[in-house]
Amino acid sequence: MSPMLGYILVFAVGVVVLVAGGELLVRGAVSLADRLGVKPVVIGLTVVAFGTSAPELALNLVAALRGNSALCFGNIVGSNIANIGLILGLCALIQPLKVATSVIRRELPLMLVASGLVVAFLLLPTGEGAFGAGALSALEGSVLLGFFVATLWMIFRGARREGKVAPFEAEVREMEAAVKQAKFAGPVGLVVVGLSGLVVGGRLSELGAAGLARSLGVSDEVIGLTIVAIATSLPELVTSFLSVRRGHVDLAVGNVVGSNIFNLLFVLALTSLVRPIDMPPGGRVELVVMAALALLLWPMSRTHGSTVSRLEGLTLLAVYVGLMAWTVWRAMPGGAA
Numbered sequence: 001m002s003p004m005l006g007y008i009l010v011f012a013v014g015v016v017v018l019v020a021g022g023e024l025l026v027r028g029a030v031s032l033a034d035r036l037g038v039k040p041v042v043i044g045l046t047v048v049a050f051g052t053s054a055p056e057l058a059l060n061l062v063a064a065l066r067g068n069s070a071l072c073f074g075n076i077v078g079s080n081i082a083n084i085g086l087i088l089g090l091c092a093l094i095q096p097l098k099v100a101t102s103v104i105r106r107e108l109p110l111m112l113v114a115s116g117l118v119v120a121f122l123l124l125p126t127g128e129g130a131f132g133a134g135a136l137s138a139l140e141g142s143v144l145l146g147f148f149v150a151t152l153w154m155i156f157r158g159a160r161r162e163g164k165v166a167p168f169e170a171e172v173r174e175m176e177a178a179v180k181q182a183k184f185a186g187p188v189g190l191v192v193v194g195l196s197g198l199v200v201g202g203r204l205s206e207l208g209a210a211g212l213a214r215s216l217g218v219s220d221e222v223i224g225l226t227i228v229a230i231a232t233s234l235p236e237l238v239t240s241f242l243s244v245r246r247g248h249v250d251l252a253v254g255n256v257v258g259s260n261i262f263n264l265l266f267v268l269a270l271t272s273l274v275r276p277i278d279m280p281p282g283g284r285v286e287l288v289v290m291a292a293l294a295l296l297l298w299p300m301s302r303t304h305g306s307t308v309s310r311l312e313g314l315t316l317l318a319v320y321v322g323l324m325a326w327t328v329w330r331a332m333p334g335g336a337a
Helices: 003-035 040-065 069-094 101-123 138-162 166-179 185-216 220-232 234-245 249-274 283-302 310-331
Strands: none
Touching: 003 040, 003 185, 003 220, 003 234, 040 069, 040 185, 040 220, 040 234, 040 249, 069 185, 069 220, 069 234, 069 249, 069 283, 069 310, 101 138, 101 249, 101 283, 138 249, 185 220, 220 234, 220 310, 234 249, 249 283, 283 310
């Protein structure tokens, strides 16, 4: 077996373990929370939403501990780009996406603010030390985490006031079904196995991704932005596709926007507390594209009867494909010049 094939296999196994671990963790946590009397809307806003970002978090923490900040940057920025450009673009091509009023009024503006904060921290020349330009420091990560807590509170308060429990309750009950007959130790076991899967999967994925980057002669950032970002976005991809297939098209945009908020304000922020995240070469373009896609989604969600049309979905997909083509070209010998 060639080294490259070996790294691909290690990465693929790691991703499978990551996704499976995240699913088991969420199922166990949902069951535990329900037995403790936690309301479905709270479970949906915390446990279920966190579960879709669990692969990104596990991989980023492992990469940060090993000093691979370029992979951390590429994974989160690439995942957010893939969520809007690839996932929503494809879903809108299948069926125009109706956007819930609550998402337009609350979650979309929060995603725009979160994107703006991350771009500002990484691009603006704010001085030396903790606020050094071109890096996300622990202090800046703490600011993002503070905004994350405030965001959760705002979303929860709005959901409770509007009585928007049904979408969360349906997903929560579906996850509970697998462990409904189990004793208390059953959900606990799922949580333990799920956490173990995230740790092992994160390590295998990081090893495979870093080895693959070396074999191909490209940067960890490029691998993180492309292969790793798509792989860790699989939960969002599956969730959104199932929502569209079942006729719940209004959930697809909400799932993606919620995941992007978690990625920026929780995963990226928590990673910066472990190790400051330096912006790699080419990172400015990716940050601009991430912010541009978030901005594009805003008017798209407010026009055509609050629906993302097929043409708009094609536009999102074209931006994503264009960025991927530029990234691959840049990684080729002589491309950066």
